[in-house]
Amino acid sequence: MNEAKITELKKLATEVRLGILEGVHAAASGHPGGSLSIADILTYLYFEEMNVDPKNPKWEDRDRFVLSKGHCAPALYTVLALKGYFPREEIANLRQIDSFLQGHPDMKGTPGVDMSTGSLGMGISTACGMALAAKLNGKSYRTYTIVGDGESQEGQVWEAAMFAAHYKLDNLCLIVDWNNLQIDGKITEVMNPTPHDKKLEAFGFHVISIDAHDFNQIEAALNEAKTVKGKPTAIIAKSVKGKGVSFMEDQASWHGSAPNDEQYAQAVAELKATI
Amino acid sequence: MAYKIGDKVATREAYGNALVELADKYDYVVLDADLAAATKTGVFKKAHPERFFDCGIAEGNMMCVAAGLAAAGKMAFASTFAMFAAGRAFEQVRNAIGYPHLNVKIGATHAGITVGEDGATHQCNEDIATMRTIPGMTIINPADAVEAAAAVEAAMATYGPMYMRFGRFAVPVINDPATYKFELGKGVNLKDGSDVTIIATGLMVSMAIEAAKTLEAEGISARVINIHTIKPIDKDIILDAAKATGAIVTAEEHNIIGGLGSAVAEVIGENYPVPVVRVGVEDKYGHSGKVPPLLEMYGLTPANIVAKAKAAIALKK
Numbered sequence: 001m002n003e004a005k006i007t008e009l010k011k012l013a014t015e016v017r018l019g020i021l022e023g024v025h026a027a028a029s030g031h032p033g034g035s036l037s038i039a040d041i042l043t044y045l046y047f048e049e050m051n052v053d054p055k056n057p058k059w060e061d062r063d064r065f066v067l068s069k070g071h072c073a074p075a076l077y078t079v080l081a082l083k084g085y086f087p088r089e090e091i092a093n094l095r096q097i098d099s100f101l102q103g104h105p106d107m108k109g110t111p112g113v114d115m116s117t118g119s120l121g122m123g124i125s126t127a128c129g130m131a132l133a134a135k136l137n138g139k140s141y142r143t144y145t146i147v148g149d150g151e152s153q154e155g156q157v158w159e160a161a162m163f164a165a166h167y168k169l170d171n172l173c174l175i176v177d178w179n180n181l182q183i184d185g186k187i188t189e190v191m192n193p194t195p196h197d198k199k200l201e202a203f204g205f206h207v208i209s210i211d212a213h214d215f216n217q218i219e220a221a222l223n224e225a226k227t228v229k230g231k232p233t234a235i236i237a238k239s240v241k242g243k244g245v246s247f248m249e250d251q252a253s254w255h256g257s258a259p260n261d262e263q264y265a266q267a268v269a270e271l272k273a274t275i
Numbered sequence: 276m277a278y279k280i281g282d283k284v285a286t287r288e289a290y291g292n293a294l295v296e297l298a299d300k301y302d303y304v305v306l307d308a309d310l311a312a313a314t315k316t317g318v319f320k321k322a323h324p325e326r327f328f329d330c331g332i333a334e335g336n337m338m339c340v341a342a343g344l345a346a347a348g349k350m351a352f353a354s355t356f357a358m359f360a361a362g363r364a365f366e367q368v369r370n371a372i373g374y375p376h377l378n379v380k381i382g383a384t385h386a387g388i389t390v391g392e393d394g395a396t397h398q399c400n401e402d403i404a405t406m407r408t409i410p411g412m413t414i415i416n417p418a419d420a421v422e423a424a425a426a427v428e429a430a431m432a433t434y435g436p437m438y439m440r441f442g443r444f445a446v447p448v449i450n451d452p453a454t455y456k457f458e459l460g461k462g463v464n465l466k467d468g469s470d471v472t473i474i475a476t477g478l479m480v481s482m483a484i485e486a487a488k489t490l491e492a493e494g495i496s497a498r499v500i501n502i503h504t505i506k507p508i509d510k511d512i513i514l515d516a517a518k519a520t521g522a523i524v525t526a527e528e529h530n531i532i533g534g535l536g537s538a539v540a541e542v543i544g545e546n547y548p549v550p551v552v553r554v555g556v557e558d559k560y561g562h563s564g565k566v567p568p569l570l571e572m573y574g575l576t577p578a579n580i581v582a583k584a585k586a587a588i589a590l591k592k
Contacts, residue, residue, distance in 0.1 A: 060347075060348060064347070066343075106374075106375075107346065107375050108375055108376065114346065115342075115343070115346055115371075115375070116370070116371070116374050116375040118370070119366060119370045119371075121335075122335075122339045122367060122370060122371050123339075125335070125336045125338075125339030125340050125342075125343065125367075125371070126339045126340070126342050126343035126346065126371055127343060128336075128339075128340050128343060129339065129340040129341060129342060129343020129344040129345070129346070129347065129351070130343040130344070130346060130347045131343075132328070132340065132343070132344060133343065133344045133347030133348065133349045134347065136304065136326075136344075136349060137347070137348070137349065156333075156335045156336055156339070156367075159330075159331075159333035159335065159336035160336050160339070160340075162331065162333070162336075163330060163331075163333070163336055163340060166331075167328070
């Protein structure tokens with residue numbers, strides 16, 4: 001990827017981060033930490049990778065995306081808004097009673113949301129269903145899903161992993177947001193799912209490990225995934241929770257709490273300084 | 276499949292047969308969780324292996340895979356025992372199928388205590404209760420094989436999430452396949468009467484007819500209504516019966532809490548209060564045994580319907 005493209009994507013991802021913070025701050029609730037950790041990957045997916053049409057959100061040949069870690073909806077909403085599914089101004093109404101931006105993704109209310117999620121462990125299974133439907137209907141679309149590292153403690157994630165490999169869903173790409181933090185602390189201390197890569201390999205996945213904040217690595221992994229036949233691909237994306245906001249980085253306490261006015265102002269200043 | 280009045284056929288058999296018979300008419304796939312031989316989706320698997328997907332013993336995943344298929348435009352039937360469909364996978368059904376109102380049809384077999392010998396862990400008397408709390412979920416509990424087959428086709432022809440409840444035990448065919456018409460959401464008046472109304476569902480419908488005959492011989496005129504669609508429930512037929520007979524007894528192979536009896540009592544209590552007495556599993560777990568003595572043990576008999584009908588009449592003001 002050339003430098004200009006990287007600069008452009010970084011700027012977009014910063015815009016996504018600003019949207020996450022604006023929404024969570026306005027709502028005075030929500031999940032900034034994990035939203036910030038997936039901002040770069042979501043930006044790349046929607047602006048470089050996925051074949052989608054914001055003018056026709058239900059286009060049946062579109063690539064699908066399922067945010068299995070549904071609490072990171074602020075990231076998805078901002079990407080969808082920037083992509084043109086709905087006005088960017090709506091982000092300020094996150095979680096409000098008169099908004100279609102629910103606390104967790106709602107496929108019936110929000111243009112561009114392919115699946116309602118929020119209860120952990122389920123999104124990956126629904127993504128399997130979408131990938132299977134593509135095979136049954138002879139369609140070439142691909143299905144992407146982002147699962148949290150903590151979410152992977154849900155047994156259903158592994159039920160879905162078995163299913164994906166058993167039915168050879170090579171049109172499915174699982175991305176694990178590996179920020180090593182969950183509400184109660186470090187993943188590895190709360191309930192250790194490692195070695196995550198070895199486990200997914202044992203379940204029949206082609207596994208690629210990357211830095212979740214390096215666009216070259218994101219691009220290379222997603223390109224490699226498309227070449228893999230006969231098995232699903234898992235990208236283990238090592239990320240920093242709270243990425244981009246100094247006082248939120250690598251802090252479990254920012255999993256599900258909103259910044260106050262002062263903190264918000266500081267976060268915005270930090271992010272704007274990078275553009 | 277040609278069923279004849281008086282034949283004894285489990286509704287699960289009719290479910291499996293209907294999936295095969297309607298395969299060319301409707302576009303759907305069938306999922307199961309390692310129980311295809313028992314749920315009878317196995318006959319569909321044999322006929323259309325390319326449209327059948329075993330999910331292994333992983334019911335939560337199965338329900339969500341069905342949701343994903345439906346979200347991508349593919350109607351999916353998901354089958355397992357009622358215990359696991361409405362119990363174990365309740366939250367998957369609620370959040371991944373119900374909340375987005377997806378076109379998934381849950382074919383839950385082995386409902387109620389007529390599972391028999393497998394006993395309490397497999398006898399689900401709570402499924403109607405849990406499924407009834409999911410907004411937008413349609414619930415169908417057919418009385419016999421004819422009704423079950425018709426319900427399956429109605430499910431295919433109607434968009435939206437549905438929970439279909441089938442039994443393991445062979446029950447008498449009471450509907451004439453030549454004349455039977457299934458109307459989703461409509462109760463069926465099987466017999467008129469003026470003193471009391473028996474509102475029954477599933478295998479209790481044939482017992483309700485028997486009970487009405489016994490009551491008739493004792494000079495009590497009993498109306499009999501079959502409620503195959505428990506949600507949305509047919510309020511009109513229930514309120515007409517309340518007004519005409521002034522007393523109601525409900526009969527179901529399910530806990531008396533949360534099932535048909537509760538649904539009927541809700542309609543009656545909010546619109547036209549008359550006595551409602553419930554026949555069903557009286558807030559107990561199941562037990563191993565042969566089906567006939569189990570039905571006796573839990574009071575799922577024509578004799579108990581007769582006794583409760585008299586109790587309802589005695590409560591009239």
